[in-house]
Amino acid sequence: DAISIKGSGTANIIGGGAYKAADKVIQHNGCGHVNIVNFYANDYGKVYRSCGNCKGNSKCKRSVHMEGVTAVNGGELIGINTNLGDK
Known part of the structure; x- marks a missing residue:
């Protein structure tokens, strides 16, 4: 994972990018919300x-918000566990 979020609260990922991530780019292990903007x-x-x-x-x-994300030649944008209440 390029980014692992372990704390609680709100994490903001603004800008940046990732190339050739065979698995996950952002792994959310903590509680709370993640904003991913212009990634x-x-x-x-x-x-x-x-x-x-x-x-x-x-x-x-856990919850996630994506805005202005460009994704090319990849798999899923978002993987959540609705059975655990993720949004």
Whole structure:
């Protein structure tokens, strides 16, 4: 993972990019919200993924907002766990 978010609260990723990320670019292991704005991804597996097996998942709510994201030659933009309340 190029970026791993482990804390709670709001994380802002503004600008930047990632190339040739075979798996995830942004892994969200903490609780809270992630804003991804004006980001570029090329040749990736997933741009954002919320944790599916983190300790305390049932008490942890995660959400993500993407705006101005350009994604080329990749897989999923967002992978969340709706069964755990992710949005």
